Amino acid sequence: MRVQKAPIAVKVNGYTCKDTTQVTPQDFYFQGLATAGAASNTSTGAIVIGATVEKLPGLNTLGLSMSRIDYAPNGLNPPHVHPRASEIIYVLEGQLYYVGFVTTAGKLVAKHINKGEVFVLPKGLLHFQKNVAKSAPASVIAAFDSQLPGTQSLVCSLFGALPEDILVKSFRFKPKQVKKIKSKYQPKK
Amino acid sequence: MRVQKAPIAVKVNGYTCKDTTQVTPQDFYFQGLATAGAASNTSTGAIVIGATVEKLPGLNTLGLSMSRIDYAPNGLNPPHVHPRASEIIYVLEGQLYYVGFVTTAGKLVAKHINKGEVFVLPKGLLHFQKNVAKSAPASVIAAFDSQLPGTQSLVCSLFGALPEDILVKSFRFKPKQVKKIKSKYQPKK
Amino acid sequence: MRVQKAPIAVKVNGYTCKDTTQVTPQDFYFQGLATAGAASNTSTGAIVIGATVEKLPGLNTLGLSMSRIDYAPNGLNPPHVHPRASEIIYVLEGQLYYVGFVTTAGKLVAKHINKGEVFVLPKGLLHFQKNVAKSAPASVIAAFDSQLPGTQSLVCSLFGALPEDILVKSFRFKPKQVKKIKSKYQPKK
Amino acid sequence: MRVQKAPIAVKVNGYTCKDTTQVTPQDFYFQGLATAGAASNTSTGAIVIGATVEKLPGLNTLGLSMSRIDYAPNGLNPPHVHPRASEIIYVLEGQLYYVGFVTTAGKLVAKHINKGEVFVLPKGLLHFQKNVAKSAPASVIAAFDSQLPGTQSLVCSLFGALPEDILVKSFRFKPKQVKKIKSKYQPKK
Amino acid sequence: MRVQKAPIAVKVNGYTCKDTTQVTPQDFYFQGLATAGAASNTSTGAIVIGATVEKLPGLNTLGLSMSRIDYAPNGLNPPHVHPRASEIIYVLEGQLYYVGFVTTAGKLVAKHINKGEVFVLPKGLLHFQKNVAKSAPASVIAAFDSQLPGTQSLVCSLFGALPEDILVKSFRFKPKQVKKIKSKYQPKK
C-alpha cells in the first residue's frame, strides 16, 4: 500500500493500490474461511476456499495468502500443483493420511498428521491430502508465499485437457481406455 | 532441497541442504503447534510458538513459515514488528479485539475478529492482538512470507534497550519516570 | 562470481564460488548439448540433456540454464512440470505438434510449431511436446529462468509414487486397473 | 525505464514509466537535499527530507532512494522503523552519538560516529540517531534499498495511534499516565 | 497471466495481462527467429532479432526471453552490455571465436566454440562474439533471464553519445582523433 496522490485508481500488479490514508480494516479482513465448505458435494470429497488477493485486497504486493480445505469422511484433495508458491498446512480438525508430495526424484514424502500439526509442501511439486477418518470430517488451514498461488488440478489437466494421443503414449493406456476416461471430463474451451 | 552429491553437509542460507534422495517426511513436519502455549505464565498473557526454518528444516529456501499464538483471558500480544515478513492470522479459537496495525501515516487499522476469520498485517509495520474475552482463552495461527521472519518486541526494545536520554527525549518523559520504567526491564548484553 | 580471498572453497547457493581472478573459460562452457541424445532408446521417444549449474558452474547465482531435447520419430516428451522455472523452447530441427501447456483454468494452450519457431511455457504449469514426423527426428533448445529448474515427470510421479488408494480415488479407476498400471513403474525409495 | 510505444502513460509499480527516448536529465535529478532542513523547529530537533520515487521519478523500478537528515544541537531522530528497506548513513557534518539499532534479540548495537563515517541499519529494525554537540548542528545522508522505504515513527505510532488499554497493558503504565501521555499526540484519522 | 475479471485491459509491468480464459497459443508463440537476419548489411556483419515481451506478450512476468544472432563471414557482434540480464548462447551454425566477456577484474574470459556448444555471459558484463569463418555464416540462439534485457552497444554509446572532452580524457586520444572518430557516429537526440 503505497502513498498515492492520484485521484484515479492506481494499479500495482494489476490490483488497485489505495492511498495509505484511505485504507480501511475491511481491506485486510476476510470472513470466508470461518465456515466449512460443502466437501461432501464434490467428486472426491474435498473443497478449497481461497483467501487470496482477489478477495483480500490488502494482500497486494505482500507475497502471502491463505486457504481453508475441508474434507468429507474419506475425502481426498486430489494431486495438484501450485505453480507460484510453496505451502504449509496446519490441521484444524481431524487426521490426514496421507499428507504428501512427490520429489523431482520421484520419491513420495508423506506422513500421517494429526490436529495441530503442520507439514510443508515445496513450490511446484505434486501433492495431495486425504482424510483418514471414515465418518468424521477434517479441515486444514494452508498458507502460501504468493498473493495468488494458482492451482493446477492434475486429474482435470491430464484427462480433461490433454489430447487422446498424448495420454495414450504418456501412460501406455489403450486408446479405448483413454476415450472412456476422458468421457468423464469436460474439456475447458 | 537441491540435488547434492557431496558427502558433507552443503549449506544454503546457512542451513543444511539435503540431497533430494535423503529427505524424509520428518524434515517437512512439526508437531510443536499442536498444544497451546502457557500464555498465562507471561507478563501480558500471550505466548508465541514458531515453526520456522530453525525447527522445520524443510522450509529452507521456501520463503514461508508459521507460528501459533495463545492468549490467556484478556491476554495481549504486545506491539511488535517482523522485520522480514508480512503476516496473515487466522483465529483458531476465541475473539480478538483488537487485531491491528499502524500505517506509516500513523493511522490505526484495527478490527474485532472472530473464530475462523483472517486479518493481514503488512511487512515491517507495528502490530498487536488482544483477546477480548475476560475468562476464555484465544489462539491463532499466523503465516509469514519468510522462513525466519524475526520479531522485534517494541516494549522491550524501547525500554529494555534504549538509553535513558534517548527515551527522555523521544517520549518527553521525565528522567525519573524513565529510570522507573527501565528498572522493570533487563537489558540484553 | 564474487571476489573471494579465502583459500578454501566458498559456497554460494551450495555451489563453489571462485575468485574472479581464478575463473577460466571452462567454467562458462559446456559441450554436452552438441550431440543428439539417444531418444529412440527411451520409453516415449524423447530425451533431455541439461546444461544446469550442476554441469556449468559459471551459472551459479545467474538464474538461467538451458537444455536440449531430442525426439525420435513420433517421440513424446511426456507431461511434466518445472517447479522453479518458466521455459522457452526453440525448434532446432523438425516439427512439433503439440507444443502445449495447460492453464490453471484447465485449458490446453497448444500449437503446431516448426523449425526456428519459439513457444513459451509458464512456470509451474503442466506441459509436453511431441514430434509430428513419423520418420524424422526432431530437436529443441529450451531455456529456463533458474540455474536448476528441476523436473517432475507426472507419469512417474503419479503412477510410480502415489499410493493405490489415492490413484483409485483421484482418477476413479478400479483398484485392479491401478494395480496393473502401477506394476509398470518402479517406485523410488 | 522500459521502451514503451503507447501514447498514454504506462504505469509500473503505480508510477509512470516513460519511453526511453523521452527521458530527460530532470527525471533523474533532485535538488531538495542541498539545503539543511529546519531541524530546530521540530519537537525533537531533527528533520528528514526524502529523495524517493515520489520526487525522483527516475528511481522507479530501481530499488534505491536517499534522504538527508538534519539535527539541531542535541537533536534526536527518534526511534523509528523502515518497513521496506535497510539503510546506510554517512555523516556530512558533526558527530552523532548514538547511531544505533536494536536487534531482534533486544540488544542495542550503537556507536559514536564522526564526520565521514558510515553505519548500517538493517531492514525493519528499530533505530535512531542523536547529535552529540550541544551547540553545533549535524547532518547525514542516508541511502535505502527501496524506491519508497516508508517510515514508521514509533513514538507517534505507539502513543498517537494505539488505544489506551493496549498501552496500559503493554507498558504497565497506569491509565492516568497513559491518558496524559496520549494527550500530547493527535491521533490520525 | 493472472485471472482478471476486469473488462478493460489490466497492465502488469506496463504490459497487458489477459484473463486466463482469454489467452491463446498466439500469445506464447513467435515466428521471427526462424529466418536468418541480413547480417551482411550491417556495419560489423552481425544482426540481432529479439523475442522479448514486446513481441511475445506471454513472457510478461516470466523473467525470460530469447534472441537470434546471425553473423556474416567474419562478422562481429561488437562489445555490448545487457543491463538487466545474464545470457547463455547456443551455436546453431558455424564456429565462433571469440565468444568472450571481460570480468570486473579486467580479465578476458573467451573461447572458441563450435556448433551445439554453449557459453555463459554473466549479467552486466562487456561481451562480444565473432564468426571465425571467412566465407561461411554463423548463427546462435541466446537466452536471457529478463523479459526485456536491454542492450547497450558500447561502440555507439562511447563514440556516438559521449562528449568529446570525456572521450579525450578517458582514452587519452588527441582531440583531433576524437573528432574524427565521432564524425562516423550520429548522436541520438
Next chain:
Amino acid sequence: MRVQKAPIAVKVNGYTCKDTTQVTPQDFYFQGLATAGAASNTSTGAIVIGATVEKLPGLNTLGLSMSRIDYAPNGLNPPHVHPRASEIIYVLEGQLYYVGFVTTAGKLVAKHINKGEVFVLPKGLLHFQKNVAKSAPASVIAAFDSQLPGTQSLVCSLFGALPEDILVKSFRFKPKQVKKIKSKYQPKK
C-alpha cells in the same frame, strides 16, 4: 544476521553470518570514507573508495552499499558500468559537469550538478562524472542497491582486455592505431 547456534562460522552468500548475540557495532561501521582519496595520483584524476560487504560485514544479505569518489581539479571518473546495481550520487563538495549516463537507445542523459544535489544512474548503464573546476577538488557519496555492485571500467576492459582484431573491427580503427592504444594498457592475466 540470522540466529545461528553453530560454533563454526556459517556462511551466507559466501560471507560469515554471525549469531545475533555476537554482533558488535564494529560489524556495521566503516571509517574509510572519511578521508579524501588521492585523486591526483590517478591517470584521469578520480579515485573510488568502496564501503561494500568486503569491508562492512554487517551489509551481508542487506542489498546495499556505498562508496566515496574524489576528483582532482578537472578529474574524470571515466565511463564504467556496475553490473549488479543502480546508483545515486550525492555531491559532497564541488560541482560536476557532466554527471551522465547513456540509455540503451544511445542517448546521453547528463547534467551539471552542484553540492548537495543528487543524480540517479540506472543499473547496468554506461556512466561517468567529471569535476567542472579547474583548480578545486570535488567529491561525492554514491549509494548502490547491492552489497557488492562490481565495477567494469570500460576503458581498461576495451583496450586492456579485448583482442586487437575485435577492437579494429568494432571501432573501425586502423590496426596500427589499436596497437598503439593497447600499448598503454597492461592486460590482466
